[in-house]
Amino acid sequence: MINLKYKPTIEGNKVILRPFESQDIDFMVEALEDKEVMKFTGSSAFFDKEFLINWYNTRNEQVDRLDLAIIDKANNTVVGEVVINEYDEIKHSMNFRILIGPGGRNRGLGTEATILVCDYIFLNTDLKELTLGVYAFNPRAQRVYEKAGFILDSIDKADLEYEGEMIDALNMVLTRKRWEEIYYKGDTLN
Numbered sequence: 001m002i003n004l005k006y007k008p009t010i011e012g013n014k015v016i017l018r019p020f021e022s023q024d025i026d027f028m029v030e031a032l033e034d035k036e037v038m039k040f041t042g043s044s045a046f047f048d049k050e051f052l053i054n055w056y057n058t059r060n061e062q063v064d065r066l067d068l069a070i071i072d073k074a075n076n077t078v079v080g081e082v083v084i085n086e087y088d089e090i091k092h093s094m095n096f097r098i099l100i101g102p103g104g105r106n107r108g109l110g111t112e113a114t115i116l117v118c119d120y121i122f123l124n125t126d127l128k129e130l131t132l133g134v135y136a137f138n139p140r141a142q143r144v145y146e147k148a149g150f151i152l153d154s155i156d157k158a159d160l161e162y163e164g165e166m167i168d169a170l171n172m173v174l175t176r177k178r179w180e181e182i183y184y185k186g187d188t189l190n
């Protein structure tokens, strides 16, 4: 296990990533119930409100994962979340996922949030790589992940049924070596 008990606040130009607070839950419910979020995260049912209250109120106690709210600095509101979870002992890797509700999309927040949390993880743990899954019908998310340095690793064929069509899931990876090449580009370490 990687100890991720400490929940940082990370400030970028457009977003702040910070631990969840109880007043964030309504914003997260709105984001989670958004049609695009449901489609691209593969969720088919609405979450139970009680479950979500308990979920977000317990994120900061979790030692084996990192859940941070994404704050849009333009208006100081919660627009979504980044999550590092699912430690893989064999690969010494963890999984990354992100979701942003309608008000926060397509303004560069997702790209910045992805880069900030990946930088944090590689700078503060010895993980060898971060992995993620993205559906083939989500080119926007793929573009964001590519901008952060992730590359295609493998494909799970016909992973999701969506409106009668079978959708592939793409598995992407960001190795520490590739992250270092990007992070220290132009730096003396390169």
Ligand SMILES: CC(C)(COP(=O)(O)OP(=O)(O)OC[C@H]1O[C@@H](n2cnc3c(N)ncnc32)[C@H](O)[C@@H]1OP(=O)(O)O)[C@@H](O)C(=O)NCCC(=O)NCCS
Pocket: 036, 037, 040, 041, 080, 098, 099, 100, 101, 104, 105, 106, 107, 108, 109, 110, 111, 112, 133, 134, 135, 138, 139, 140, 141, 143, 144
């Ligand atoms: C995916 C997500 C995190 C991206 O965050 P975002 O803030 O909307 O994205 P950004 O504005 O930072 O960047 C989007 C990039 O994709 C590009 N893009 C947008 N729509 C695109 C499309 N249909 N095809 C290809 N590229 C697209 C944009 O041009 C931009 O790239 P650029 O900076 O090179 O121009 C966010 O949109 C989201 O949460 N969506 C709903 C849930 C989801 O898809 N979660 C991910 C599940 S794997």
